Amino acid sequence: MRATVRGVELHYDDSGDGEPLLLVHGFPLSRRMWDDVVPRLDGRWRAIAPDLRGHGESAVSESTSMRLYAGDLAALLDELGEKRPVVIVGMSMGGYIALEFYRRHPKRVRALVLADTRATRDTPQAARVREETAAEVLRDGSQVVAEGMVERLFAPSASPELREQWKGIMAATPPAGAAAALRAMAARPDSRRLLKRLAVPVLAIVGAEDVITPASDARAIAEAAPDGRVRVISRAGHMSPVEQPAEFAAILRDFLSDL
Ligand code: MLT
Numbered sequence: 247m248r249a250t251v252r253g254v255e256l257h258y259d260d261s262g263d264g265e266p267l268l269l270v271h272g273f274p275l276s277r278r279m280w281d282d283v284v285p286r287l288d289g290r291w292r293a294i295a296p297d298l299r300g301h302g303e304s305a306v307s308e309s310t311s312m313r314l315y316a317g318d319l320a321a322l323l324d325e326l327g328e329k330r331p332v333v334i335v336g337m338s339m340g341g342y343i344a345l346e347f348y349r350r351h352p353k354r355v356r357a358l359v360l361a362d363t364r365a366t367r368d369t370p371q372a373a374r375v376r377e378e379t380a381a382e383v384l385r386d387g388s389q390v391v392a393e394g395m396v397e398r399l400f401a402p403s404a405s406p407e408l409r410e411q412w413k414g415i416m417a418a419t420p421p422a423g424a425a426a427a428l429r430a431m432a433a434r435p436d437s438r439r440l441l442k443r444l445a446v447p448v449l450a451i452v453g454a455e456d457v458i459t460p461a462s463d464a465r466a467i468a469e470a471a472p473d474g475r476v477r478v479i480s481r482a483g484h485m486s487p488v489e490q491p492a493e494f495a496a497i498l499r500d501f502l503s504d505l
Pocket of ligand 1: 272337338339340
């Protein structure tokens with residue numbers, strides 16, 4: 247399905263009945279990362295999974311920000327007539343966006359699931375590397391990021407087929423979309439103070455073997471949030487919803503059934 251929101255065509259999946267769940271993918275990934283999770287929710291939730299601008303099948307804009315991504319999501323919910331508070335599941339960059347969404351629209355959020363992500367901002371050194379990578383991507387294509395990231399995304403036990411599949415998805419991200427996302431991540435705010443005033447239940451999920459946002463980041467989120475908890479998935483790295491979708495979905499179902 248597709249909708250034009252704020253002048254940008256966004257592609258999304260919208261399935262199931264019940265209360266709304268908004269699934270936000272990471273960088274430079276796509277909504278395909280939820281393909282093996284959503285069917286395991288048994289259609290009991292309305293699962294809305296967009297491709298962010300500049301990713302997957304959605305249209306590209308030359309520049310973006312966490313604020314713009316979050317605004318797109320709010321506009322997409324409006325377009326879909328979804329006025330109820332949503333549970334936002336954000337993976338990695340999707341977690342940065344979920345926190346920004348809360349910052350701007352706290353009343354529209356019912357709960358937050360922050361998967362394989364962190365609340366801190368980039369160090370100046372990390373932000374510089376992002377800028378260098380953005381320039382490289384614009385010059386040489388998204389293949390650069392795909393090759394650079396693929397080994398670090400997965401636990402050692404992940405199959406070569408899964409790695410190849412996601413390397414392909416990353417490499418297919420439009421270079422302008424990937425570069426804009428890198429710059430947006432480098433400029434994102436620190437959300438640690440926000441965490442302390444989250445007035446909704448928060449679940450941090452992390453792959454035990456995540457080397458990009460390790461379990462200590464998830465624990466820090468769960469400890470700072472007034473109503474926070476953490477679940478660690480074994481035999482998974484940064485791509486926990488893709489590597490262990492059955493366990494990810496079971497954890498999500500548990501959390502949702504307690505809301
Ligand atoms: C992601 O998976 O969204 C990114 O690796 C996050 C990041 O680079 O900070």
